Amino acid sequence: xxxxxxxxxxxxxxxxxxxxxxxxxxxxxxxxxxxxxxxxxxxxxxxxxxxxxxxxxxxxxxxxxxxxxxxxxxxxxxxxxxxxxxxxxxxxxxxxxxxxxxxxxxxxxxxxxxxxxxxxxxxxxxxxxxxxxxxxxxxxxxxxxxxxxxxxxxxxxxxxxxxxxxxxxxxxxxxxxxxxxxxxxxxxxxxxxxxxxxxxxxxxxxxxxxxxxxxxxxxxxxxxxxxxxxxxxxxxxxxxxxxxxxxxxxxxxxxxxxxxxxxxxxxxxxxxxxxxxxxxxxxxxxxxxxxxxxxxx
Amino acid sequence: xxxxxxxxxxxxxxxxxxxxxxxxxxxxxxxxxxxxxxxxxxxxxxxxxxxxxxxxxxxxxxxxxxxxxxxxxxxxxxxxxxxxxxxxxxxxxxxxxxxxxxxxxxxxxxxxxxxxxxxxxxxxxxxxxxxxxxxxxxxxxxxxxxxxxxxxxxxxxxxxxxxxxxxxxxxxxxxxxxxxxxxxxxxxxxxxxxxxxxxxxxxxxxxxxxxxxxxxxxxxxxxxxxxxxxxxxxxxxxxxxxxxxxxxxxxxxxxxxxxxxxxxxxxxxxxxxxxxxxxxxxxxxxxxxxxxxxxxx
Numbered sequence: 001x002x003x004x005x006x007x008x009x010x011x012x013x014x015x016x017x018x019x020x021x022x023x024x025x026x027x028x029x030x031x032x033x034x035x036x037x038x039x040x041x042x043x044x045x046x047x048x049x050x051x052x053x054x055x056x057x058x059x060x061x062x063x064x065x066x067x068x069x070x071x072x073x074x075x076x077x078x079x080x081x082x083x084x085x086x087x088x089x090x091x092x093x094x095x096x097x098x099x100x101x102x103x104x105x106x107x108x109x110x111x112x113x114x115x116x117x118x119x120x121x122x123x124x125x126x127x128x129x130x131x132x133x134x135x136x137x138x139x140x141x142x143x144x145x146x147x148x149x150x151x152x153x154x155x156x157x158x159x160x161x162x163x164x165x166x167x168x169x170x171x172x173x174x175x176x177x178x179x180x181x182x183x184x185x186x187x188x189x190x191x192x193x194x195x196x197x198x199x200x201x202x203x204x205x206x207x208x209x210x211x212x213x214x215x216x217x218x219x220x221x222x223x224x225x226x227x228x229x230x231x232x233x234x235x236x237x238x239x240x241x242x243x244x245x246x247x248x249x250x251x252x253x254x255x256x257x258x259x260x261x262x263x264x265x266x267x268x269x270x271x272x273x274x275x276x277x278x279x280x281x282x283x284x285x286x287x288x289x290x291x292x293x294x295x296x297x
Numbered sequence: 298x299x300x301x302x303x304x305x306x307x308x309x310x311x312x313x314x315x316x317x318x319x320x321x322x323x324x325x326x327x328x329x330x331x332x333x334x335x336x337x338x339x340x341x342x343x344x345x346x347x348x349x350x351x352x353x354x355x356x357x358x359x360x361x362x363x364x365x366x367x368x369x370x371x372x373x374x375x376x377x378x379x380x381x382x383x384x385x386x387x388x389x390x391x392x393x394x395x396x397x398x399x400x401x402x403x404x405x406x407x408x409x410x411x412x413x414x415x416x417x418x419x420x421x422x423x424x425x426x427x428x429x430x431x432x433x434x435x436x437x438x439x440x441x442x443x444x445x446x447x448x449x450x451x452x453x454x455x456x457x458x459x460x461x462x463x464x465x466x467x468x469x470x471x472x473x474x475x476x477x478x479x480x481x482x483x484x485x486x487x488x489x490x491x492x493x494x495x496x497x498x499x500x501x502x503x504x505x506x507x508x509x510x511x512x513x514x515x516x517x518x519x520x521x522x523x524x525x526x527x528x529x530x531x532x533x534x535x536x537x538x539x540x541x542x543x544x545x546x547x548x549x550x551x552x553x554x555x556x557x558x559x560x561x562x563x564x565x566x567x568x569x570x571x572x573x574x575x576x577x578x579x580x581x582x583x584x585x586x587x588x589x590x591x592x593x594x
Contacts, residue, residue, distance in 0.1 A: 128450065
């Protein structure tokens with residue numbers, strides 16, 4: 001059973017990889033060889049990320065008996081938004097990261113302007129792929145797109161807060177709020193997408209999934225801050241200690257590493273407890289949560 | 298009659314201004330004073346632009362008997378996308394413009410990172426405002442959002458081409474294609490939005506409006522290139538001669554000013570001719586076209 005669930009993560013990752021490849025290949029190429037946009041988008045999108053968010057979407061959808069073909073556009077949309085956010089976050093004026101997924105960041109290869117535009121184009125494509133999915137009816141699409149829009153806006157707001165608190169003394173409440181927007185909103189969207197694809201999903205299940213996502217979202221960030229201090233560059237695929245070297249406030253910088261570890265473990269525990277109230281057997285989500293809890297990068 | 302039509306442009310401009318103000322004021326403020334995003338968005342969005350695209354949307358919608366309340370979200374969405382594109386186009390890594398609408402560009406006031414994020418947030422909001430409009434039914438919303446996504450993607454592609462041809466010798470075909478994507482796509486979207494809001498719009502009318510928009514879109518750009526050489530900074534609200542000083546290929550640089558004037562006048566004439574085939578009296582669109590044709594900035 002457990003083995004099957006973990007194998008399905010690999011299947012979902014392969015599935016979203018091939019769906020992204022298919023979708024991006026279908027974009028009409030212009031006749032003009034000097035148009036780099038599609039090339040940059042493919043460079044960034046087909047780098048081997050963890051595909052954590054679409055895996056969650058497929059996993060939740062599967063719990064609620066949604067067939068996988070119906071999940072593909074949502075899984076891709078979530079990942080397209082995530083990829084756009086990474087390209088923009090890596091820019092010199094933002095986090096100034098030269099390496100992403102063990103390859104040079106988009107702006108290092110294609111220049112800042114083209115990287116900004118690739119992110120812009122990716123955001124537009126994310127909305128389009130759901131609009132054009134023939135397997136989802138219109139009123140469901142609107143629910144999905146409305147959530148995607150709100151989540152994408154929150155993400156930009158969160159990154160704006162993140163940059164504005166560099167070199168400032170902030171408390172945990174501000175840090176929590178920033179992460180809730182910067183990464184929590186899109187994670188929540190990924191999880192709810194899987195549930196909203198079932199026409200008969202209950203408000204209770206949606207609310208449980210929201211709480212679950214808020215707990216693992218925050219846990220993941222606190223854990224990221226800890227791993228940022230304790231793990232080597234090569235394993236992370238990005239520069240180690242990058243937050244503290246940029247004077248970004250982090251959980252370890254405010255409350256220390258030991259306390260940070262306690263907090264993220266307790267958030268993961270809350271998340272697992274909440275799952276027992278779902279109307280379906282949530283074992284696959286429990287396993288994902290446990291896997292996250294024990295991740296070393 | 299003519300006076301009424303031109304007065305209605307002012308009414309539409311006022312209407313989209315107040316709708317944008319209303320919408321942006323309704324965005325939830327966070328408790329954290331260091332979140333600048335809403336402030337930057339309002340700074341950029343409420344600067345007094347021409348509101349040319351939403352005026353077209355209202356005008357076309359009115360031709361096809363769509364009541365104005367039903368047009369507001371589309372008019373705002375179009376303008377939000379346009380505003381985001383101006384913020385990103387003005388960035389140092391792109392066109393590097395310090396002034397927009399006679400005020401400092403967003404990145405000059407708030408910094409590059411926050412300006413990029415404001416553009417990102419605006420794009421997300423554009424999709425959201427249509428999703429959440431209670432006056433439009435879901436299947437119509439999906440048509441509108443699908444067109445908005447394709448147009449917004451084309452716009453990013455066009456700007457990518459524009460930057461890639463700086464200091465290159467290009468022919469008119471490449472220049473036309475670039476403008477078709479960079480500004481034509483969103484103009485087409487603005488015009489079609491007004492028609493698509495009528496459930497019974499015919500394919501023939503849509504196709505006539507598409508041709509009309511392609512002609513005035515290109516005419517506007519050729520004319521912009523001409524005005525860029527011949528008009529003073531203060532009137533344009535941006536630096537004069539900015540394209541040639543950046544070594545951007547332009548119509549005057551390829552075929553000279555006189556030939557460029559002939560071309561844009563002939564494109565406007567084509568546009569006006571096409572309108573006579575519409576199933577409704579298109580006098581308001583003819584007047585807009587004539588007004589554009591004779592603009593001096």
